[in-house]
Amino acid sequence: MRTTGIIMAGGKSSRMGENKALLRIDGKTVIENIAETLEKTVTDIIIVTNTFEDYQFLGLPMVEDRWKEMGPLAGIHAGLSASSTDKNLVVACDMPFISSELGDILLGLLETFDAAVPNIAGQLHPLFAAYRKDIQEEINQAIQKQELRIRQFYKKIHTKIVTEDDLTKLHFDYQDHYLFNMNYPEEFEKALKLAADHPKESRDLS
Numbered sequence: 001m002r003t004t005g006i007i008m009a010g011g012k013s014s015r016m017g018e019n020k021a022l023l024r025i026d027g028k029t030v031i032e033n034i035a036e037t038l039e040k041t042v043t044d045i046i047i048v049t050n051t052f053e054d055y056q057f058l059g060l061p062m063v064e065d066r067w068k069e070m071g072p073l074a075g076i077h078a079g080l081s082a083s084s085t086d087k088n089l090v091v092a093c094d095m096p097f098i099s100s101e102l103g104d105i106l107l108g109l110l111e112t113f114d115a116a117v118p119n120i121a122g123q124l125h126p127l128f129a130a131y132r133k134d135i136q137e138e139i140n141q142a143i144q145k146q147e148l149r150i151r152q153f154y155k156k157i158h159t160k161i162v163t164e165d166d167l168t169k170l171h172f173d174y175q176d177h178y179l180f181n182m183n184y185p186e187e188f189e190k191a192l193k194l195a196a197d198h199p200k201e202s203r204d205l206s
């Protein structure tokens, strides 16, 4: 079955001071590392961005936000609208160490749910989460009504909040770096250290 990875790359990176997706880890840009890991779990990849020139080198399909500056829901809407598959995995462009196995688990939950969203140590991760394409109309309506808060949106659809307990029950060995995201230069430094301490081959195994 075909599935799509949707990489969100429409942000400003103002806290980082330079485009986060294009920072280099392990000799490759973060967005290339993400696309490489995604290829293990999805058949198609789409980038949602408002600066196509930055990502042309990847040779992947790109779409832009229909609603600009409206936050993550609008980005997810643009990705789902462009997707040609029912099951989709949304990933932020600033998560260098995503797990393809965790992606598989979230996509699998779409058999039963409209969305599957990790909530780890009390933190929700809407930008490493799985969504069915057909919720795009609901997102459309929420945006029209200016209801942009994603937590509220999850209450309108059949959402599975995936906790650490759920992952343990599924025998998934969750590692903190899987959902690590970089906002500030110090976090990029931390990512570089993490990459040095955990060789790439061992990072996405569980």
Ligand SMILES: Nc1nc2c(ncn2[C@@H]2O[C@H](COP(=O)(O)OP(=O)(O)OP(=O)(O)O)[C@@H](O)[C@H]2O)c(=O)[nH]1
Residues within 6 Å of the ligand: 008, 009, 010, 011, 012, 013, 014, 015, 016, 048, 049, 065, 068, 069, 070, 071, 072, 074, 075, 076, 091, 092, 093, 094, 127, 183
């Ligand atoms: N498509 C799309 N993606 C977005 C938008 N805003 C943020 N993102 C993406 O969502 C993820 C998380 O973004 P944030 O770190 O919260 O915001 P940011 O604008 O990238 O960074 P800051 O300017 O430092 O807040 C990143 O992958 C961003 O590229 C948007 O309006 N549209």
